[in-house]
Amino acid sequence: MAGSQDLFSGDRASARHAPLAERMRPRDLSEVVGQSHLLGPGKPLRVAFESGRPHSMIFWGPPGVGKTTLARLMADGFDAQFIAISAVLGGVKDIREAVQVAQVAQGQGRRTILFVDEVHRFNKAQQDAFLPYVESGLFTFIGATTENPSFEVNSALLSRARVYVLEPLSVEDLLQLIDRAVAMLGRDAGAEAGGPAPLEFAPEARELLARWADGDARRVINAIEVVAESARGAGRTVVDSAWLENSLSQNLRRFDKGGDAFYDQISALHKSVRGSDPDAALYWFARMLDGGADPRYLARRIIRMAVEDVGLADPRATQLALHGADIYERLGSPEGELALAQAVVYLACAAKSNALYMAYKQARRYAEEHGSAPVPMHLRNAPTKLMKQMGHGREYRYAHDEPHGYAAGETYFPEGLGANFYQPTDRGLEGKIADKLAFLRQLDEQGKS
Structure with a gap:
């Protein structure tokens, strides 16, 4: 656990x-970059800071957008003791x-803010352990999570x-942070006798770095520190794009393979396919x-898209999706x-047609x-003499022997049941399927007359 009396509230020069x-x-708050939708005049967090009445909250957002910083600022703003727990490393003992x-602080008339980083990593019992103390007001709970709460x-x-x-920082926000970081490094260099010359970033490198950081303030600041160290070692004072x-040769794009960014992107792919936009889908x-x-994984989802959103409007889509998955297994990346x-x-x-998908869901419910x-x-199997004697398969009409290959008026549902699940559209091959089903229903009506 860490109190608020640390680097955050101390003299940075020291x-x-x-x-x-x-x-x-x-x-x-004046030094916070980004999150104007929460911190601007009249916005929720600004109002909370100005009210002087802290309340329990959860900060949900990607890495490096200021969740921990805002929690610490709230502790300072409310003159509260700041206790931080990492759910990755902590447990019930830390709670x-x-x-x-917090009880000692309460006895001294002081508030406590308990900050739990990565709160989603605590199990149900650990999360439940906070409840009595949140309700009693012993501390104000602030959780931080990158996952959907x-x-x-x-x-x-x-x-x-x-x-x-909390939202990812914009390129403009990150450019502002780059300038601050470079300026701080310059002040540090100037404060050291015989220190290195201040570092400069060429405009195109500055822009490239901001885009590379992908909305993450911590990433861009750490990158500047790494680049500055390597530039000093090489005797450079200007960092260009090359x-x-x-x-920064690593590919560090934000892509959480099990989190919200992952599912948001697969959702965008699926909806682009459904919306018939090949460019966005690609x-x-x-x-x-x-x-x-x-x-x-993408191959499996593509097959699902084929059967859910194209269906019988174009059965070749399913074949092509299966072929794509098979080709990938044979060739691997990147060729496959x-x-x-x-x-x-x-x-x-x-x-496009989701008629089959909707029919399947209705049939399951039914x-x-x-x-x-x-x-x-008449629909039961009759592989033995006894079953035939019991009437299994009796009066079954073999469709191939009937006109048009269809036993008009025959029923295949259990007695007393019946429904019309599949409603084909008029798009693609499904339009011909609709015509065929309409013709068969006409035969049924003729058979009744």
Whole structure:
């Protein structure tokens, strides 16, 4: 656990050897970059700061957008003791210790803010342990999570905390942070006798770095520190695009393979295919591959798109999706990815129908509602003499022997049941299927007359 009496609230000059990201933590709201939808005049968090009445809350957002910083600022703003717990490293023992420290502070007439980083990593019992103390007001609870709290935070705790969604920093926000970081490094260099000359970033390198950081303030500041160190070692005073790319050779795009960014992007791919936009579909497909998604996972989802959103309007879509998955298994990356891209574009351009998908869901519900209705005798199998004597298969009409290959008027549902689940559209091949079904229903009507 850490109190608020640390680098954040101390003299930054006295901690020159601390990481640059720590030294750059804002000391008040005026230094916070980004999150104007929460911190602007009249906005929710600004109002909370100005009210002087802290409330329990959960900060939900990607890494490096200021969740910890805002929690610490609230502790300073409310003159509260700040206790931080990491759910990655902590457990019930840390919660008990935090409660004891908060009780001492309460006895001294001081508030406590308990900050739990990565709160989604605590299990249900650990999250429940906070509830009595949140309700009693022993401390104000602030949780931080990169995951959707609707799924990862207990409903009881969620109901006692307000959720604030923090957004990735814009390129303009990151450019502002780059300038601050470079200026701080320059002041550090000037404060050292015989120190290195101040570092400069060429305009194109500055822009490239801001885009590379992908909305993450911590990433951009840490990158500047790494680049500055390597530039000093090489005797450089100006960082251009080429030097920057050499120094930051890793692909560090934000892509959480199990989190919200992952599911948001696969959702965007699926909806682009459904919306018949091949360009957007291809973009999201490439974006996910670029971020490290498993092509086999994408292949499975592409097959699902084919049967859910194209269906019988163009059965070739399913074949092409299956072929793409098979080709990828044979060729691997990167060659096999082209076959998956081909399937994505074909699906986006194909005629669309979810009639089969909707019919399947209705049939499942219908089967669940009506239980184990017996199979009609004329539809039962009769492999033995006894079964034939019992009437299995009797009066069954063999469709191939009937006019048009169709037993007009025959019923195939259990007795007393019947429904029309499949409603084909007029798009693609499904239009011909609709015509065929309409013709067969005419035969049924003629058979009744």
